[in-house]
Amino acid sequence: MSKTSARQKIRYRIRKKVNGTSEAPRLSVFRSNCDIYAQLIDDNNGTTLASASSKQKDISAQKAPKIEKSKMVGEAIARKAGELGIKKVIFDRSGYIYHGRVKAVAEGAREGGLQF
Numbered sequence: 164m165s166k167t168s169a170r171q172k173i174r175y176r177i178r179k180k181v182n183g184t185s186e187a188p189r190l191s192v193f194r195s196n197c198d199i200y201a202q203l204i205d206d207n208n209g210t211t212l213a214s215a216s217s218k219q220k221d222i223s224a225q226k227a228p229k230i231e232k233s234k235m236v237g238e239a240i241a242r243k244a245g246e247l248g249i250k251k252v253i254f255d256r257s258g259y260i261y262h263g264r265v266k267a268v269a270e271g272a273r274e275g276g277l278q279f
Contacts, residue, residue, distance in 0.1 A: 172258075177256065177257070177258065182253070183205055183252075183253055184206070185212075188203040188244075188253070189203070189205075189206060189252070189254075189255045190254050190255060191255040191257055192257055192265050192269075194264055197217075199217050199229070199236055200215070200216040200236075201215050201216070201236050201237065202240075203247075203249065212244075214240070215236050215240040216236060219239065230267045231267075233271070234270060238274060239271075240272055241275020249277075250276065251277070252272070252277050
């Protein structure tokens with residue numbers, strides 16, 4: 164079994180239990196080799212409420228390690244959620260280990276005022 168197919172199995176297992184609503188959307192994290200992306204998703208309506216990534220101009224312009232940029236992405240998604248009036252979210256690690264950049268996004272979102 165390859166690394167990606169193993170992560171996909173874990174991801175499906177997580178998604179059976181994790182479901183976002185309009186009051187408490189799902190904070191989904193995707194990690195590529197260079198960048199990291201976060202989305203607030205309302206699964207009931209099937210819509211993305213807000214998104215943030217390390218490709219945004221204000222984040223990518225800073226010369227910082229990937230973990231620092233991941234924390235900035237978490238703070239950015241928390242800021243956007245605050246503008247929408249969202250305080251509580253459900254964290255979806257998408258099959259990644261809760262460590263490193265994924266953990267940094269979660270910590271940045273918590274510091275930005277989100278609860279999960």
